[in-house]
Amino acid sequence: MRVALKIAYVGTGFHGSQIQPNVATIEGEIFRALTELEIIKDPKSANFTSAGRTDAGVHARELVIAFDTDKVNLAIPRVINSKLPSAIWAWAHSPIADDFDPRRAAIARKYRYIMSGEQYDISRIRSASKILLGTHDFANFCVKEGEKSTVRTIEKVDVRVSGTLTKIDIQANSFLWNMVRKIVTALTLVGSGARDEAWLQQMLEPEVYEEGLEPAPAYGLTLMEIIYPEPIDWQEDAYSIRKANENFHEYMIRHRVMAEVMDHLVPRE
Template sequence: MRVALKIAYVGTGYHGSQVQPDVGTIEGELFRALTELDIIEDPKNARYSSAGRTDTGVHAREQIIAFDTDKPNLAIPRVINSKLPNAIWVWAHAGVPDDFDPRRQATRRKYRYVMSGEQYDISRIRSASRILVGEHDFANFCTKEGDKSTIRTIERVDVRVSGTLTKIDLQANSFLWNMVRKIVTALTMVGSGVRDEKWLQQMLEPEFYEEGVECAPAYGLTLMEVIYPEPIEWCDDAYSIRRANEIFHEYTVRHSVMAEVMDHLLPKE
């Protein structure tokens, strides 16, 4: 039977989602859990696949993976979570067709970038973000991978303020390597007045204008959702979701306290 899972994780402390030798990754932890539970023998024989990779330090609310298993009764969130660290948890599962490929069959992906917005003109960022919507060549906004096409279609960019933070949501048919983080950098450059909308428009014409931009920090980026043309009948695991909320309440309290401690460590001017 082929099973799909929804995975969420805090990417801090991991060298991305894709398994790599000698470093900690999200897939490395997943493979260890799945094999220890005898749900799969190895990823290759199980035809393991994921909706995509996330880089070092990037998070996910809804990464999708799929694999074949003879023990679907064990391939459920609360069982798998018993073998996973607190930073990674499975929260939904579904039986899927034998030919289901979570990467190739995905039609849309949604990302969210969260950053401090106090130093930027949000109206400028919102105005500039509209230039990005539609089909464009994003060669100036990615780390190129061989001859892979750099043309993508951004369907929506939403920019909103939440207290002292700014949240930028992007939805596209797919994203290039580092595309979201480089777009965020470009938008903040416009928002701070370092660049203008004319420059951003030029950046979408790489055949005439070429310029590299740095990636925004990885810690602000989250893969929010992967969308498929045919609906999948997901079964959410209420216990796993409740347990994750408890763990993250502990994280939130700890980081709130640490933020206050850090403030006290600095002498006042």
Template sequence: MRVALKLAYIGTGFHGSQLQPNVETVEGALFKALRNLGIIESPKSANYTCAGRTDAGVHALEQVVAFDTDKPELAIPRIINSELPPTIWAWAHAEVPRSFDARRDAVSRHYRYVMVGKEYDISRIREASKLLLGTHDFENFSRTNGEKSTIRTIERINVRVDGDLIKIDVVGNSFLWNMVRKIVTALSMIGKGVRDNDWLLQMLNPDIYEEGIEPAPAYGLTLLKVNYNEEMGWIEDNYSIRRASELNQKHILRHRVMAEVLEELISHE
């Protein structure tokens, strides 16, 4: 049987999602859990696929993976989570066709970037974001990783203010390495008045204009959702969702306390 999982993870402690030697990764932890439980022997023999890699420090709410297994009764979130670290948790599963490929069958990905936004002109960011819609060559917004083409299509960009934060949602068919984070950098520069829309249009024409820009910090980016044309029949595990919420309340409390401590440290006279 072929099984698909929805995974969520806090990427802070991982060197990205993709398996790498000698460093902690999301896939490394997942493969270890699946092997320990006897669900798969190896990613290759299980025809493992993943919707897309995330960089070091990037988070996910709905990363999708799929694999073949002879023990589908064990390939459910609450059992898999028993072997995963608390910063990674499966929360839904589905039986899928043998031909299902989590990456190739995906029709779009939805990312969200969150940043503190008091110093930005939101109207400028929103106007500039419209120029990115559609199909463009995003070579100036990527870190080359051997991709044959840097042409990508962005279907939607939404920019909204939430208190002191700015949330930028980007939906596209697929993304280049660092692409979303470099888009955020470009929009931030325009929002600060450092660059303008004419510069952004130049950036979308790498045949005549090249400029390297730094990606925005990884901690602000989350892969929110991977979309498929077919109805997947996901079965959500309410216990796993509730347990993850309880565990992460500790992270939230710790970060709130640390934010207050740091404010006191830098304001102390």
């Protein structure tokens, strides 16, 4: 039987989601857990597929994976999580069609970028974000991969303020390597007044104008949702969700304390 899982993770400390030799990755940890539990023999024979990949340091709330298994009773979040580090957890599962490919079946993906917004004009960012809507060539907003097309369709961009933070949600049919982080860089350049909307419009015309952009830091980016044309009958695991909340309560306390410690390390001017 084929099973799909929703996986969430804190990407800090991992070299991205896709497995690589000799470094810690999200897939590497998932493969280890699934094989140790004998849910799968190996990724290839289980036809393991993932809805996408995230870069080093990027997080996910809802990365969808799928694989074939004869141990359906073990292929559930609370069992799999027993072999995963606390920074990675499965929280929903569903039996799925034998030919389901979570990447090819997806019709859209949604990312969220969170940043400090105190130094930016949010109205400028909101106005500039509208320029990105629709189908464009995003060659100036990605790391190119061979002859792969750089044309993508951005369906939604939502910019909102939450206290001192700015949250940018971007939904598109699919994304290129570093595309979201480079878009965030471009929007902050406009928001700071360093560039204007005419420049952003020009960046969407790579056949006549080229300019490299540094991607925004990875730690602010989260893969929020994979969208499919037909609803999947997800069965959420209440125990796994509760356990993740407990882990994150401790995680957030530690980082709040560390933020206060850092604030006292440097003398005030």
